[in-house]
Amino acid sequence: MMTITARHVIAPLLLALSGLAVAASDAGNLGALRGHMALEQDPAPARIEDPLKDQGIQDREYIHQPPLIPHQVRDYEVDLKVNQCLSCHGWKNAASRNAPRVSPTHYENRDGLTLSDISPRRYFCQQCHVPQTGAAPLVENTFTPVESLR
């Protein structure tokens, strides 16, 4: 049977504490979009890079990735009454607009039942689909897709 010595208690404790120290010192280096400005101050409005136009369908990096939006979305209205994305991507209009239609998952509710219209949880398209800009990434990323998608 193992006896609990001071070492068993102190070593994990020290580890946990050093973890805290690292977290605290890293926090000072994290650059948010608003820089290091106090919350009550208004930063100069950040200039958002222009979105890239008409890049054509983009490769996906993993199987369940929401595909990237390859076109501009400026002024496309999505609110309670209107969803302009669906005017091209909904099943009713996609063929005539020559646009890819949303997949059947967009008609499924959270219980897996297929609805006759877009599921509320897939209504706000830009929760998951994003247009691209030419901006440099804020955080370095070394993700590579699985072999079969490369």
Ligand code: HEC
């Ligand atoms: C005027 C029609 C039109 C509207 C409105 C529109 N799109 Fe598109 N969208 C297209 C077409 C056409 C393509 C295919 C682009 C190509 O083949 O180069 C496309 C491609 C896409 C793709 C890529 C699909 C894939 O399989 O890679 C996504 C995601 C997308 N659109 C999302 C949106 C979202 C979100 C909105 C609303 C903010 C929207 N679109 C509004 C016409 C439209």
Ligand code: HEC
């Ligand atoms: C909760 C996240 C989410 C939301 C919200 C969402 N999508 Fe998707 N979308 C996905 C994912 C994930 C995929 C790829 C897997 C799949 O089809 O489910 C996808 C796939 C697509 C595709 C490609 C379909 C295909 O067969 O290749 C289009 C086009 C698309 N979405 C458009 C839209 C539009 C337009 C809206 C808004 C009406 C929307 N999506 C809302 C996550 C989302």
